[in-house]
Amino acid sequence: MGVTLRLAHLSDIHFGGENKAAVAAAGEILRGGGFNLIVVTGDLTQFAEAPELEAAAHWLATLPEPRLVTPGNHDAPYMNWLERIFRPFARYERLIGPARIQQHLSPGLAVFGVNTARGAQPRLNWSKGQISRGQVEEAAAWLQTTDGDAVRILACHHPLTEMIGGPMTARVWGGDKAAEAFTEAKVDLVLSGHIHAPFAWPYAFGDKKTYAVGAGTLSVRERGVPPGFNVIEIEEQTIRVIAQGWTGSHFEPQRTWSLDRRG
Template sequence: MIRIAHISDTHITGEGAFKSYAFDLIVEEINRGNFDFVIHTGDITDQGLREEYEQAAYQLKKIKKPLVVLPGNHDVRNVGYKLFEDFIGPLNGVYEFKDGVVIWVDSTIPDLSDGRIGGQKFRWLKEKLEEYSDRKFKMVAAHHHLVPLPDTGRERNVLFNAGDVLDLLLRNEVTLYTCGHKHVPNVYRVEDLVIDNAGCTSCKKTRRGDVNSYSIIELHDEGEVKVTIRRVIGDEVSKEHKPVRPKIFIPGGKRILRIAQVSESNVSDRVYFRKKTLENAIRMINERLKPDLVIHNGDIVDAGIERYYEMAYEYYKGIMAPKVVIPGHNDITYLGYELFQEYFGEPEIMELNDVVVIPLLTAQYETPIGVVGWMGQKKLRGLLQEYEGKFRIVALHHNVIPIPRSREVGFLEDAGDVLKVLTDEGTELVLTGHGGNAYGVKIENTPIVNSGSISWELHRNPFGNSFNLIDIYTDMVVVWEVQSTWGSTKLLGIWKRKA
């Protein structure tokens, strides 16, 4: 077994932000513990100043274990990235250990709180993952978080290209992604990737009245990963994950529901709207695929004007299956809020045998940024508890996870808290439709599936315009992406249903 101490956000400074007693307490625990090495995921200093780096170099020497340190956004302020290399070490690098490797990468942008692993750094990370592909344990470390976190306020500062990085890590079967940045400890499992966000080790700025903490990571010989959040006060919290075996499943049991998931038709008279593509997709849905239900995840029109709504209504009234239509941000521009209600009605909860579809409204006037809000989150949790025992589908427009080929700027401003509600309640399926690219992953026990654009030319999908076909079996959920023009398909995801 490999045992790792994960610290972050020490914010060493002479101006009162640094809690030296918390740092010394945690370092003493680490030195007395049987750890193989320690990883510090950034914000060693508070302002990236020379006097802070001098103090940080002195403080870090107290750790008597092998130490991997990488920069955070505070460290690169005031051209601190130059001082980091002088006082701490390389901004990017590789640390090898028994059966495994840590690849750390600088995710900072000078003088910004935002993060990015792009350009040369992305290619370098890809090359290193290929170079060390034979290792049993592959760890990637950066400062910025990869998926939205709960209890952090308004979602921001997730990696700009978080979707691309997440996809890269999953494709290369990375075991663990470690990060810090938000001063909140959290552990998520995304497919077989464990994401460990360390809390705040020794800074006064904790959130939600929390206390300082660090993470204990255990990598077991059989592939199991255990992460324990160790607070200076209070009980330990641990999460364990065993890799899913086998990776490929064959759907079994009875198919209980088929859904066509559609998004971003953006009906209009603009040149970017592909009329024949939408007509062909609707014909394919009716004649060949024959779903039990169609869910449109928003942006049914390009702008909220009556002419576009009349056109969209004529297209979609031709779909034979029952429909759930959820407004996107384009749909409620101008007079769209009233027109959506007039032409498609208020989205309502739909029950089909043992399946219930819960629409979640996120769109706001005149902005692509969505929100659920405290009241909406409370209502959502109540509905998920009310329908516990059924196959619960939550359908909304905005993304709750980052998707590839899209710059992630927090389109759902409370995504971290919403994701927490969805995963806490074990939601059986979440459907979203923003960003113009199809994608699907399972976080904890909840598959989250995003639909690409069915008929809008300005999309981000190399597969072209598409929609998703979702088959729900008694024991599995299978998602196919269907090309809108030719009808060719590819597997987007297949997940066992929870027992």
């Protein structure tokens, strides 16, 4: 693959608590073009209230296609317990799009999105993630059927393994086994959010060429890192992850990771 693929990876916009200036500036960059795909890995809203979801849907509609959007734990209703338990992503699906899985396939690129968020689960902190064996098998099977030269990407909200030194945890049930399975399936990147801080590193399995990549937030809920998003540049031998940080007036590169691709 001689031509560079460029992806924009955003997460945790939290409409209802968004950084309005940063969101507007990010939109201008995305509308400027040059991206093969825009990926948003969940937490579009603060409480999944209808006005927040409507604002998120309106903003997404201003962005160029193609787009792939996964839900996060904040995209299940926070105030309505019954809806959160029995129909956690009904509002999201009505206004944003499919919650269970999302797929994108284009020359040189295959992306599969899964929902690691739950409206309710048998532990007190419902915001933490889960990924089932069925979800892993479905995603891995689909990605493995794609062109062997394509970049294979899994998108979800919660990091499957913990960010080293991160400002918070994801504690994904099934996450370590999922990370190992995706490495065996030769997935190149696993994109996530939730932590509100950018990161990139290899999973400690197999050939160590499957990389966890996290995007920051575009909300006012900063955790020691300015609002931001990732630009991902994919070449034949290298993947570059460029974390864009908000200065208060514009975005500029904050940190860059260079990741070796599989031979």
